[in-house]
Amino acid sequence: MSTDEGVYAWSAVLMGSPILLKLFDNNPTLAAQVFRLIRHQENILTVNRAHSEVMAINHAAGQNAVSVSREVFDLIACAHQVSLLPDSLFNFTIGPLVKRWKIGFQGNSVPPADELNRLMALTDPHNVELDPARLSVFLRQPGMEIDLGAIAKGYIADVVRGFLRHQQVERALINLGGNVQTLGAPPHTAGWSVGLKTPFGRADELIGVIEVVGKSVVTSGVYERYFERDGRCYHHILDARSGYPLDNELLSVTVISDRSLDGDIYTTLLYGLGVEKSLSALRALPHIEAIFVTRDAEVICSSSRQFAFRLLDDRYRLITDSTA
Secondary structure, three states: OEEEOOEEEEEEEEOOEEEEEEEOOOOHHHHHHHHHHHHHHHHHHOOOOOOOHHHHHHHOOOOOOEEOOHHHHHHHHHHHHHHOOOOOOOOOOOHHHHHHHOOOOOOOOOOOHHHHHHHHOOOOHHHEEEEOOOOEEEEOOOOOOOOOOOOHHHHHHHHHHHHHHHOOOOOEEEEEOOEEEEEOOOOOOOOEEEEEEOOOOOOOOEEEEEEEOOOEEEEEEOOOOEEEEOOEEEEOOEOOOOOOEOOOOEEEEEEEEOOHHHHHHHHHHHHHHOHHHHHHHHOOOOOOEEEEEEOOOEEEEOOOOOOEEEEOOOOOEEEEOOOO
16 A cells, blocks of 8 residues: 555556555555455456356357356446447457457467458357346357457446445545546545556656546557567557458547446447547547547547546647537
C-alpha cells in the first residue's frame, strides 16, 4: 500500500497486468476483498489456464454443449451479439488466431498464409449455439475457441465498481491495466486525471491528460503488444476478416463511457471503423465518446461532454469534431 495526500493505493499483478486501486479510506480489508473479487473473475473467464468455465467450453468444441454460471453466460451472450454486428471487428471466436500469433506471449513470427486461412474458418460467431434455458454454450466446429480477452477487463471493472458502491464507497479508482473505472472524483478537484500514453513512447510519456468524474476510460493501442519483422510492425489487434493485424490510420482509441464494458466493446468496434466512420457513428451515441490518436500525429476528440482533455505533447495536433 502507498499513500499520497489522503489517497490510499493498493496494487497487485492479476490477469497479466498491474492492477491499481485507489481509495480515500485506509481500508486494507476492503482492498483485499476487491483483489479477491478480481481473482475470482479471472479464474472463471481466462483462456490462459487449462481450467476455467471458458476453457471448458473450448475443450468441448464440436462435441457437446457446456453449462456455465449465469455471469459467464451473460457475458458470452453479450460478446456473441456484438460479434454478429455487420462488419464488426469485434469477434469473440478469434481464439485460434490469437493463440497462433501469440503476440505479447513470445510470438515474434508471421504465420504462413495457408495456416491463417485454415484458422479463419474457425472464427465464425454464427457457429456458436447459446441455450438461455440451460445456460449452455456449444461451439459447433472442432478446434473453435472463444476468447473473452477483449471484453473481460471491462466487465470485471464494472463488477468492482458495483461492489464498491454496495460498500458505500463514493470516491475510488480501479485501473485494470488499461481499463480505468472511477467513482465520483477526488476532493477539491475537477475530476480524476487519467494519462493518455504516447504511442511507442517511454512508459511515463503522455500525449495528454483526460479528466473524468464517475466515468470509465478504456484505451487500446497498437503499441501495447507487438513485434517487428522486416521493417513492419505486427500488433495484437487482429482482424478475423483477414487473419492479420488490422492496418489503418489509428495508433490508439480511447473510449469514455459509464460502463467499462462499453469501453471494451467500442474501442474494438471503432478501431475497425476508422476515424471518419467512427465520428459519424458516435454522433448518434451520446453515452459514448472517444479520443483517436492517428499515424498523422493528430488527436481527435469526438466531443467533450463527459470529459476534459489537455494536450501535453506539441508534436500532436488536437482536433475536436465540430459537428458533435
